[in-house]
Amino acid sequence: MRIYADNAATTKMSKTAIDAMTPYLNEIYGNPSSLHSVGQEAAEALHSARERMARLLNCEPKEIIFTSGGSEADNQAILSAAAIGERKGKRHIVSTAFEHHAVLHTLEKLQKRGFEVTLLDVHENGMVTPQEVADAIREDTCLVTVMYANNEIGSVLPIPEIGAVCREKGVYFHTDAVQAAGHLPIDVQKDQIDLLSLSAHKFHGPKGIGLLYAKKTIPLTSLIEGGAQERRKRAGTENIPAIMGMAAAFEEACAQMEENREKVTKLRDRLIQGLSEIPHSILNGDREKRLPGNAHFCFEGIEGESLLLLLDEKGVCASSGSACTSGDLDPSHVLLAIGRPHEIAHGSLRLTVCHWNTMEEMEQIIQAVKEVVAYLRSISPVWRDLQEGRRTYVIQ
Amino acid sequence: MLYSEKVMDHFKHPRNVGVLEDADGVGEVGNAKCGDIMKIYLKIDGDVISDVKFETFGCGSAIASSSMATEMIKGKPLSQALEVTNRAVAEALDGLPAHKMHCSVLAEEAIKAAIQNYYDTHGIAYDPSQFPDCASCGHCEDGHCHS
Numbered sequence: 001m002r003i004y005a006d007n008a009a010t011t012k013m014s015k016t017a018i019d020a021m022t023p024y025l026n027e028i029y030g031n032p033s034s035l036h037s038v039g040q041e042a043a044e045a046l047h048s049a050r051e052r053m054a055r056l057l058n059c060e061p062k063e064i065i066f067t068s069g070g071s072e073a074d075n076q077a078i079l080s081a082a083a084i085g086e087r088k089g090k091r092h093i094v095s096t097a098f099e100h101h102a103v104l105h106t107l108e109k110l111q112k113r114g115f116e117v118t119l120l121d122v123h124e125n126g127m128v129t130p131q132e133v134a135d136a137i138r139e140d141t142c143l144v145t146v147m148y149a150n151n152e153i154g155s156v157l158p159i160p161e162i163g164a165v166c167r168e169k170g171v172y173f174h175t176d177a178v179q180a181a182g183h184l185p186i187d188v189q190k191d192q193i194d195l196l197s198l199s200a201h202k203f204h205g206p207k208g209i210g211l212l213y214a215k216k217t218i219p220l221t222s223l224i225e226g227g228a229q230e231r232r233k234r235a236g237t238e239n240i241p242a243i244m245g246m247a248a249a250f251e252e253a254c255a256q257m258e259e260n261r262e263k264v265t266k267l268r269d270r271l272i273q274g275l276s277e278i279p280h281s282i283l284n285g286d287r288e289k290r291l292p293g294n295a296h297f298c299f300e301g302i303e304g305e306s307l308l309l310l311l312d313e314k315g316v317c318a319s320s321g322s323a324c325t326s327g328d329l330d331p332s333h334v335l336l337a338i339g340r341p342h343e344i345a346h347g348s349l350r351l352t353v354c355h356w357n358t359m360e361e362m363e364q365i366i367q368a369v370k371e372v373v374a375y376l377r378s379i380s381p382v383w384r385d386l387q388e389g390r391r392t393y394v395i396q
Numbered sequence: 397m398l399y400s401e402k403v404m405d406h407f408k409h410p411r412n413v414g415v416l417e418d419a420d421g422v423g424e425v426g427n428a429k430c431g432d433i434m435k436i437y438l439k440i441d442g443d444v445i446s447d448v449k450f451e452t453f454g455c456g457s458a459i460a461s462s463s464m465a466t467e468m469i470k471g472k473p474l475s476q477a478l479e480v481t482n483r484a485v486a487e488a489l490d491g492l493p494a495h496k497m498h499c500s501v502l503a504e505e506a507i508k509a510a511i512q513n514y515y516d517t518h519g520i521a522y523d524p525s526q527f528p529d530c531a532s533c534g535h536c537e538d539g540h541c542h543s
Contacts, residue, residue: 301453302453303431303432303453303454303455303458304455305455306454306455306456306458306459309407309456310408313408322431322455331431341429342428342429342430342431343428343429343431346428379410379413379451379452379459380433380451380452380453381424381433381434381435381451381453382428382433382453383453384415
């Protein structure tokens with residue numbers, strides 16, 4: 001038995017996506033820049049994939065740049081907005097403390113170049129409010145970048161409202177929608193988004209492909225110099241098979257969104273209910289405004305890496321924000337940002353399910369987590385101290 | 397695989413896990429803030445460690461290092477237990493990933509802390525230079541010894 005519950009890390013590809021790719025590996029393997037028929041057939045495919053992605057996001061095809069994934073799109077969005085800002089003497093960016101490192105590390109790079117960055121504090125439920133964004137925007141703000149949904153704790157941010165604030169103040173708004181795309185309805189017009197990043201492998205598409213949506217009035221900075229691909233904004237021969245896989249996966253995810261969301265939400269709710277029964281455990285992220293498939297907990301008195309390894313032994317594939325899983329000394333910056341103390345953040349567990357999981361699997365996961373947490377607590381000196389009153393519980 | 401088979405074996409089937417209620421020496425090192433705490437309990441018979449148990453809060457390699465360390469000192473004279481180094485623990489586990497070496501350091505320190513505690517509580521004189529201070533492992537910026 002193996003239960004895959006790490007869909008926020010990556011997903012299994014759908015058959016539709018695989019089938020959409022194979023002709024472009026086997027037969028239509030041409031380079032879209034070639035003039036001959038094999039190349040031109042690939043160029044037509046590329047054109048159609050761009051149109052289909054644009055239709056689903058409600059933008060124009062020319063507003064889509066295919067990238068190697070979400071990280072590249074985040075880098076390009078932020079560096080482009082910064083370059084535009086710099087030309088106008090605007091060198092301030094607003095973001096949040098719990099963004100993905102693709103955003104945070106790019107912002108750090110800009111700070112070294114003299115930009116000022118305001119990282120908004122995140123509330124305990126994993127939210128920032130549109131008012132907080134509005135209050136942080138200054139005369140010299142050139143960009144607001146706020147993730148659509150958090151990759152660890154699954155909270156879904158008020159993106160349309162933040163979009164409205166930015167539009168009103170005339171500041172570019174970028175959102176890293178890597179966790180939301182294909183799972184929540186996104187409309188860049190309605191949500192007033194100027195720049196958006198997404199990645200195919202988070203919605204059952206292939207790895208190594210993603211896109212940047214950039215409103216046509218925003219001149220992009222290219223990160224990779226070379227040929228004239230992607231309107232000269234992203235050089236390199238287009239990864240046609242992956243692009244076709246992404247388009248097929250995104251169409252499928254959007255077509256089945258309501259149905260999948262309903263099913264996955266039920267699975268998630270059962271997980272949350274079952275795991276909440278573990279004493280001294282706490283759900284991270286907002287209970288209601290969260291990604292359909294995300295259940296994220298901290299358990300007091302244990303450490304996350306050993307939890308993951310023992311769950312894997314029981315056939316459950318999950319993830320944790322403990323320091324030991326990151327190869328870093330500090331636990332997840334997301335958990336610290338929502339105010340979890342270090343010792344609690346080390347004992348975190350992320351379970352992210354998809355529509356291919358079953359209710360029976362949820363019962364097995366709950367049982368496995370309960371057993372492993374109880375076992376690790378039984379050998380933990382921290383747990384003994386808590387039980388015997390030498391240490392105070394952080395999670396009641 | 398992140399870990400050797402030996403690490404996984406000691407992690408999944410830890411030896412000498414538990415508590416000794418009538419321990420003669422107890423050592424606890426580490427810090428929950430850093431994500432690992434090891435506690436070692438010793439029963440001393442004459443000059444020999446007749447029994448040893450441990451409790452660990454930490455990652456797979458922390459649990460495996462504690463387990464291996466207890467195996468290496470059980471039934472041994474104190475003088476030999478004091479010679480167990482973190483390298484010896486890591487080597488006995490067929491190696492640890494570089495960023496997990498501090499777990500073997502904690503194991504060495506936990507043994508020493510428990511022996512030091514035994515000496516202290518039993519009025520036995522010893523050479524303090526045999527025992528490291530807590531800054532030596534470099535795992536935490538703010539030090540981590542509780543013993």
